[in-house]
Amino acid sequence: MKENTNEKSDTLAAIGIGAMIVFIALILVAAVAAAVIIQTAEKLQQNAQNTGAETTNMLSSKVMVLSVMVIEEANAPVLYITFELAPGSADISPLDIDYSIVCQDTSVFGTFGLAGFVGNDVGVGAGLLEAHTTYDLKIPSGATGFGACEPAVNEAHTLLIQSRAGGYTFEKLNYGSDVSAGSVVV
Helix, strand or coil: CCCCCCCCCHHEEEEEEEEHHCCCCCHHHHHHHHHHHHHHHHHHHHHHHHHHHHHHHCCCCCCCEEEEEEEEEEEEEEEEEEEEEEECCEEEEEEHHHEEECCCEEEEECCCCEEEECCCCCCCCCCCCCCCCCCEEEEEECCCHHHCCCCCCEEEEEEEEEEECCEEEEEEEEEECCCCCCHHHH
């Protein structure tokens, strides 16, 4: 009787275990990659929402300057600003809108608290400014108006309008060679 000494080695099980280890490693890598992608997408979405909300606030309270003229009242120059709220704006109190006139050496500040309907000397008062309505504001000379930034020939001053809700407007007041009553500077 002859003994069978020819033993075959079984390598199929070792290959299967190696394949299973590689498969599990691929699943783990895919899970980590998916978690990173989901986390990045959430962060981008949050940033987009924040930016959208900030933009909406800025545009929904923006003042659009239609014109700025120099007029005269009581023998003193007055800046007469005609303005509207930007389309789609929410109602806003005129006391929540500030202006600043910046000239060469100084600047003056105030609010739109005395804003009124165009052609009507009655101010809005405690009411709200509404979109699609034209308003005016008279900024007189003196301590409560433009004071040291009085209109001057061939000068340019800067008018900045800032809403507390975030809207911002920038206008250049170009006085040119004529600053008499009726001169349009914007």
